[in-house]
Amino acid sequence: MSTTGTLLFLLLWAVLLVGALSIVVSTLRTGAPPMPSPPRVRRALLAMLPRDTAGTVLELGAGWGDVAFPLADHLPQARVVAYELSWLPFLFMRLRQRFFPRANLTLRREDFFRASLQDAGCVICYLSRGHMARLAPRFEADLPEGAHIVSHTFALRGWTPARTVRLDDLYRTPVYLYVVPPREQAR
16 A cells, blocks of 8 residues: 555545544543434324424434435425534534535524424434433424424333323334423423
8 A cells, every 4th residue: 555545545534533532532532422213103193293393493412414404495485503512523513514405494403402302393313211301391482382392212201291102113213292281281
């Protein structure tokens, strides 16, 4: 192998190592790895949303963008905002947005726990039990009445789903739809 080839090989390995380490550090920091949602799950998530969903739709923990981009396509009249803190998946999404842009998709490399939820008509999430437990009071306090929350795998403890679908996959993956009730109603 030539010197140039060796340098390129070492550079590639260095980039891969730094990328892998960034995911590990981000996972330790946030408590959740950037996991993709399988195609069957994505289809079920999108099917839970009315086609006329408008306004702001948030995806919390967008990972590699495997839900954010189909979501933007599925709801062209909505403003989709995808939050991801891990820099490697976020850069991947940025590249994807650069080459395959969605005019209604905004990518944010921010901690979604610090983001405002007040204007969101819909929230999509694939997070851990701990994240869902931490978000539940924020959803209750900040989301407008009637807002939709769609989550797969992890339920909102203390909330009653408006609809639950169990997929016919190896894990019998649950997909939950919650609707924020009027403030005076109990869950």
